[in-house]
Amino acid sequence: MERKQYELGDIVQMKKPHPCGTNEMEIIRMGMDIRIRCTGCKHSVLVPRAKFESKLKKVLRSAASSASEPSEESH
Numbered sequence: 001m002e003r004k005q006y007e008l009g010d011i012v013q014m015k016k017p018h019p020c021g022t023n024e025m026e027i028i029r030m031g032m033d034i035r036i037r038c039t040g041c042k043h044s045v046l047v048p049r050a051k052f053e054s055k056l057k058k059v060l061r062s063a064a065s066s067a068s069e070p071s072e073e074s075h
Contacts, residue, residue, distance in 0.1 A: 004056055009063030011039065015055050018043070024060060 022040035
């Protein structure tokens with residue numbers, strides 16, 4: 001199976017929803033463990049990398065792609 005690519009600041013979808021009802025999380029710290037923050041209630045959780053990778057469903061919004069897109073300005 002292919003490894004999913006994710007990085008700091010990405011919004012990811014987890015397999016199971018958070019108790020508040022949303023399953024979207026923002027990656028706020030990366031290392032041996034990954035800290036994710038619920039986008040609904042702002043609760044943060046520190047998860048071992050291996051467990052995070054097994055529970056990750058997909059990357060919804062990448063921080064790198066949103067930062068690299070040029071903003072369109074009206075003249």
